[in-house]
Ligand SMILES: [Zn+2]
């Protein structure tokens with residue numbers, strides 16, 4: 587399996603994608619390159635060397651494992667979960683999770699792309715590049731924490747947080763065409779008094795609708811191992827800003843390949859389609875009270891799937907034995923994640939409010955007497 591590292595054509599230093607400038611930068615000599623130049627440089631280097639394509643060391647791994655007589659199931663598990671590659675810059679072994687497609691060499695800190703993991707059916711159709719750099723991600727996260735009133739002070743102390751990492755996560759984006767019909771009931775109630783009788787009139791309305799719906803851009807995470815809520819609620823992304831997939835964008839970031847097949851996510855998408863369709867039909871049934879129950883039938887359905895990589899800044903924090911995970915949308919800056927609450931502070935305020943209410947009541951009571 588191929589290992590790619592984008593190198594500076596001037597000095598051979600590592601090239602890293604810079605979101606804020608939308609170009610590729612070499613920290614060694616300070617040169618900047620456009621995407622095409624970075625890709626060309628990588629292609630030329632490959633042509634010149636021909637040999638730097640490193641094969642997975644599966645044979646080596648196997649024999650080594652036999653030597654130290656590991657349990658066979660354990661071997662299989664290891665091969666499934668970790669693949670061994672060598673870094674094109676320093677030759678050190680790079681061990682990653684099975685799904686990781688781009689990472690940084692632990693020894694020389696050069697960006698490394700395990701391009702074979704994103705080939706054939708795992709090659710994404712499109713990608714949304716990061717739009718702001720790491721420093722901006724850190725600033726936005728601090729701002730997010732700063733807005734929370736009951737956040738414990740120690741939570742923001744140095745060392746509580748992991749380093750913030752830019753990761754491209756796999757998603758499917760689905761455009762659906764729906765031909766459906768819906769029927770719902772609502773009622774309005776009128777009461778009046780005439781003489782010694784009270785009258786109640788209940789009118790039941792039947793609403794029938796049918797029509798075509800075009801639903802674009804339904805997103806579903808195609809990554810199994812992560813926190814699915816985090817990957818869901820950090821959406822939406824604006825796909826109109828996406829570009830055709832190019833390996834070069836991954837340089838300097840981490841990337842994960844998809845772990846789900848389309849079929850495994852069909853139900854998830856169908857539920858979203860039903861919810862959106864129901865809300866659309868419901869919005870046309872206004873007037874005559876609210877709709878109590880609704881039947882939705884989907885008569886015809888077509889969909890189109892595209893495989894995307896979306897940019898997320900992620901970080902974790904261990905606080906009082908609990909692990910907190912956060913994600914920032916690398917395109918819009920939206921932050922998602924649960925923050926710990928400082929309980930004594932919150933109780934004090936609640937108590938303060940109760941006391942204030944009591945005093946007001948007491949004064950009012952005083953007036954009434
Ligand atoms: Zn350079």
Ligand SMILES: [Zn+2]
Pocket residue numbers: 673674675676677678691692693694695696
């Ligand atoms: Zn290295």
